[in-house]
Amino acid sequence: MTTITRRRFVANAALAVAAGTLRAQTNNAAQATLDIPAEANGAHMPEDFVGLSYEVQQLTDVAFFSPANTGLIEQCKALATHGVLRLGGNTSEFGWFKATPESQEPEHPHTREVEGEPKAQYYAVTPEAIRNLAEFLKATGWSCLYGIGMGTNTPERAAAEAEFVAKTLGAGLQYFQIGNEADLFRNHLRDPNTWGVKAYLEEWLALARAVAAKVPNAKFGMPDVAASVDWLPQIAEAWPSIQNPPRVTRLTHHYYFGGPATNPNVNIPNLLKPATMARVQKDADMAAGAAKKMGVGVRMTEGNTCYRGGKPGVSDVFAAALWAADYALLLAWNGYSGVNLHGGTGKSVANSVGGFLPGDVMLKDQGKTAEEIATHPHPFYTPIGTFGDKYALEPVAHGLKFAGAFAGGTFVRSDLTAKLQAAGVNATAYAVKRAGGAVSAIILNKDLEKDVSVTLDVAGARNGAVKTETLQAAAIDSREAHIVRGNQAGRLNDGKYTIAVPHASGVRVTIG
Template identity: 30%
Template sequence: MKKIILVILAAFGLTSCSKSNINPQISPSQPANGIPVSVTINQNQPGYVIPVTFQGFSFEVGILPKLPSFLNANNTVLIQLIKNLGSGILRIGGNSSDKTSLTNTNIDTFSAFAKATGWQVIFGLNLGSYSPDVAATEASYLSNSLGSSLYVLQNGNEPDLFYNNGIRNPSYSYSDYQAEWNNYFSAIRKLLPQAPFAGPDVSNNTKWISSFSANESANVKLIDGHYYNSGPGTNPAITYQTLLAPNTRLSAYLKALNTASSQAHLPYRISECNSIYGGGKVGVSNVFASALWALDYMWQVAENNGSGVNFHGGNSGSYSPIALDNNVITARPEYYAMLAFKYGTTSGTIVPATISQTNSNCSAYACTNASTTYLTLINKDAADLSFTVQLSNAASKIQIARLTAPTITSTTGTTFAGTSVNADGTYQTGQTENYTVSQKTFIVNVPAGSAAVVTVN
């Protein structure tokens, strides 16, 4: 397997806590070294503003009673890893949400954890057992326990698959779900007149999303659905190469979500997502390639006006960005993609990044924040690429940091800006490179199977 060369990434806005080169070099700092690719950035055409809470994690409800020490205020390492990403949203749901009963202690323990992170919460109620009164009582207690940390409630998880997993009979349809959802909504609103809701939290059924957003736009504050690149993990045809291949299904799904969201005048969010459904696939979901996929995926959602994503995982599952490996909280490669996205967006406004015609498997994204432009270049190809970046405004300097993994199939050894997260969960960017420029064009070499995020001032 070809060794991965250091990935180029930028430590945006963190110069004061970076180890920078003392003597800035004159750019173009890198002679072209790879297949040429041209990228044009239109800095004067602002689009969607990326929300500060764009990133998120999704956890199973079942973790709360089964592993109370995980989502716990005493789990300071996990809390710190979450805080490293800035603001975000936690989601509690998953398949176990329609099969699990919670105690007040379970809820209070999680509430203390959520408050310690500073993140808001999407919480899934048990629709599978269908008891509106029980759900209303739980929702009331949740609201009191979480307080301002409660973002929205959800009624059920992937109801479009209820017919397929034994929760409802084979004839269960959207109209059946709509009736059940309305009964839950009414029961909860009797106890909590201002209770916030989201829905329909389907697996991927865009018809249900369209119907729900049209029918319930006055009663919810968020439209949501799930996305997995492929699955199940037992499929031998799934490899890290197929994970990184272009996926037209995602484009169509995001277009449908964006349309429903726009028509309902509501934001949409991918409330549960990851690489391979069913817990992921070893050798695909837990390797460095998953970081490239995740970074590309987040940008695609952002470019389609999504308000955010919640990567599913937790204490187990090969796709989990943060996992409990041998009783040690571990940041896996996908987590480093989330760090890269954080430092490469900073609540920026998306601007067009156009790649010239190329046969290479690569992506380019850009956003601006005040006078700074952030450019993300992702090379999913097997060959090194040399990006010539054409700006619409002249630049004075660029800053580059590096992300590395021994190989594209490495499960360990990932670093960002010269460092990995510490044992206590803390993270600080390490070495960066700085170059002065006085032109609108510069070159960034991006080795095979790597990404580059560049800060331009």
């Protein structure tokens, strides 16, 4: 309770400071004009673009995803009206479905124990957990991507679990994901000398076909790779030769900026620099191209700022909000159907990465007290932090929510970011149009020093009301983030509107 009270105090202080900053004069700011074309011929951002990712092992706490967990339900609804909950992670490879109280734990294959890789900690998923999950989804208005293990599973057990999940979740189930980060199976679950795309496809098809035999209308996402995005075009190339393939609707992959917490290169300047998003764009080009070839969608189903639980001072501060907003918008601009940022409880994530969070070790080495450590969310990157029996949206979630306001809009294809960077400021911009004619633009000033004054020149518009919202905090390393409405509301003047975007902040402008 002390932590929550402290957070509220800091929140009020941050709002006061940031509001004053946004009213500052822009005489010394960089100047840029962004032309918003009349036609929106880019990608459409789905209503359910925003998503969260959790370990399947989270289901061992049957009260977590349940209608009784009103605090978590409240925060999910605050994040997105129509979100997507993805259940997967490293722990998905070690779960088994306990269909009845009398069901016996199956024999498990031997796995190599490798330092730094998750240990084989087997656990049961029960019908009660799935029934509670179904009610949780109804209470939030969200849908689910359900992960079924591949690393230690059999076709028969996969089919039995899928049949119960499909029947219980009903319309709340979008599709099944079989296997998590299969490109890393070579590290401890498969023979590194023989494991690759071909071996993966053979195993995946056996499991997916068994599921489809029990659930005829089953849909699938694949391959959910950790970093080998080049698997996606290889799968797309092989797909036409597969006879009667299961119904795949999404190609999926993961992304983490860097890690672990002890890596000195995982820092705020590197997280926010333009080269970071250039790497994201390179992967997006490859993934979207493969998805187009297969005639399916593409989704980023697990990712965050820093793998293995995040880094305190990077993953749980305002810098992560700016990163999340930019990352989500860039993928949406590239036609992705959604983004699921990973999180959960400290225990479940620690179990998934070898039993401990490197960030905890880092704080202890710095001499932090137990009380100081408790002020951070665990894991450090989680979008929804757990503090006792309380839940709170963390900065990274506010960034995702800020970007999610574009859901339902269609992007304009103009390269707005290039204009900003040509002005010498580390900033990005995106714009969408909606069916009713409204235009929205988001400018994210990730520069740690330079402010920018942005003039929006909206083709086809002359006058009209303008509304604004800001993504802001007292400092780039603040443990808070806020979305504030109306600091710079006004009217369009002959199709133009100028707005100040201070360094380390974001602004959303809506016209019409």
